[in-house]
Amino acid sequence: MKYSIITLFPKTIQAYIEESIIKKALERNLIAVEIIDLRDYTTLAHNQVDDYQFGGGKGMVLMVEPIVRAIEAVKTKNSWVVLTTPQGQTWQQTLAKQFAKQYEHLIIICGHYEGFDERVLEYVDQEVSIGDYVLTGGEIAALVIVDSITRSIPHVIKEESFAxxxxxxxxxxxxxxxxxxxxxxxxxxxxxxxxxxxxxxxxxxxxxxxxxxxxxxxxxxxxxxxxxxxxxxxx
Ligand code: 6GU
Structure with a gap:
């Protein structure tokens, strides 16, 4: 399984995957992780990736263009694109196992701030939430998803611990x-x-x-x- 994680906080993702079982899975080439800094995909000055919302309302909204450009930079015909959002389908063990079996490339977009431009959804295959509470950002959710899928991949952990x-x-x-x-x-x-x-x-x-x-x-x-x-x- 290859994961491509699109995020505003690459160091947060990097720190976790460099630890423990995920790190071992990486070293054994059972998984691959690519971290994509969303700010590398803006065309605007000052690495801008968010802006005020039309119609008024509190908070900044992630712009559609950097997200879509980042997706397009890594997407292949075998990619499945997941967006982390409290509005998504609730993540579960059965989904983790299904993803481990079914997909070879997962692109995970970490949502942020007050949300993202709704048009992002036109480029997303599935919205996923990790539970009924609100996080400030999708990084923790992305790591939950990566961790739970990875331990379901054959040979990452001992089969006995699994059963x-x-x-x-x-x-x-x-x-x-x-x-x-x-x-x-x-x-x-x-x-x-x-x-x-x-x-x-x-x-x-x-x-x-x-x-x-x-x-x-x-x-x-x-x-x-x-x-x-x-x-x-x-x-
Ligand atoms: Cl996936 N993202 C955010 N921002 N908050 C959440 C979540 C995801 N799942 C539960 N709360």
């Missing part, structure tokens, strides 16, 4: 523990220390259902529960 992820099978993850066995009176569940693999697996399966029921009951569709899961929840 038990939260949101797989619509369930949250089971709780995990490491040393020490006892911390201020609070103990690791005995079964995890038992070495009995079948019991450990049973514990993990149960905990996933219980954890989801307690923390995110909205994820559970009672009609979809199997008999064993219903028993766990006394349904």
């Amino acid at each position: 038990q992820d939260s949101f797989e099978n619509n369930l949250l993850d089971y709780p995990v523990y490491t040393k020490p066995v006892e911390f201020r009176g609070s103990k690791v569940p005995d079964v995890l220390l038992s070495g009995h693999h079948a019991n450990i697996q049973k514990f993990k399966d149960e905990q996933q259902v219980i954890n989801t029921w307690k923390k995110r009951p909205d994820l559970i569709d009672e009609k979809q529960l199997n008999q064993y899961q219903k028993e766990i929840l006394n349904k």
Whole structure:
């Protein structure tokens, strides 16, 4: 997967992708990232990329021309163009996995200030939001999208860590523990220390259902529960 990120804050994007798992994926050529400074695509003096809105209203609006010129500079026939905006479709694990499978080049435009000229949408394939709140800029959203897609790309993380992820099978993850066995009176569940693999697996399966029921009951569709899961929840 290649990502081309169009932004007013290239250093913000650069700083994050130079860390951790994203960096490793880059080094192993599992992904490529191209950061495009929107200001390089204005034709106006003083690197201007925004202006007052017609009809009046608070705040500056990103102009259509620099954005479209930046898109056109990197777009190929295999590109999918995403705009980050609170008005977009809400980002989810299923979308991250679908994008990882489906696209080879993602162009992500980071929205900013009070918004962007509506005509930008004529050059965009999909508007994406990361949740129902407003950010000052799309950079964090773009990084959320890049991070969640990247960890869904084969070989970026171990397959095992993947299969038990939260949101797989619509369930949250089971709780995990490491040393020490006892911390201020609070103990690791005995079964995890038992070495009995079948019991450990049973514990993990149960905990996933219980954890989801307690923390995110909205994820559970009672009609979809199997008999064993219903028993766990006394349904
Ligand atoms: Cl994608 N952008 C901005 N500016 N705010 C947001 C968002 C995106 N998703 C949620 N809030």
